[in-house]
Amino acid sequence: AQSVTQPDIHITVSEGASLELRCNYSYGATPYLFWYVQSPGQGLQLLLKYFSGDTLVQGIKGFEAEFKRSQSSFNLRKPSVHWSDAAEYFCAVGARRDDKIIFGKGTRLHILP
């Protein structure tokens, strides 16, 4: 069965520091992988996705993620965070582009001024 693990419930970083949010998945074949962000009171916004090809994918807002098949990981990174990046981040996996998406439990990012 598909599953997604985000080991960090909360992460706190200083503004301007680098960020890495961890995500591990369990799936039998090559999955479709996603990172979504949900700001307080806001809807869900897609940051980036991996379907195939280059394992390093670029997203919006300066985020990137790297698919590592050997580690079953899809970690999200940003070289320098901004106060506006404070939000809940969800890693997700799907079997196909148009299939249901299984979400991780989320990581809440806090930014110190």
Next chain:
Amino acid sequence: SAVISQKPSRDICQRGTSLTIQCQVDSQVTMMFWYRQQPGQSLTLIATANQGSEATYESGFVIDKFPISRPNLTFSTLTVSNMSPEDSSIYLCSVDGTGPTDTQYFGPGTRLTVL
């Protein structure tokens, strides 16, 4: 991309009543999905709705509690029936993208509080 709207955006309801949530998309889509996000939790899929067929429910969700309609390719409704405080959640609809490398798009959600 797809633009999705949901109505209502939020509601406060009494125990035992029902609420119907509408999801409208600005283009024709094959598949629509309904998710629930309980307070402080992640998103859980309730059901998948294809036009012209009955919705497919995930384990733990039943049609009597969450009836879904899908009358056409741009619209769907989710009803939360006989509500209890445990149904207090954000309910989101999503639709599949139209391109081969497209992904799902999510609506803004409906925040439901049951007293």
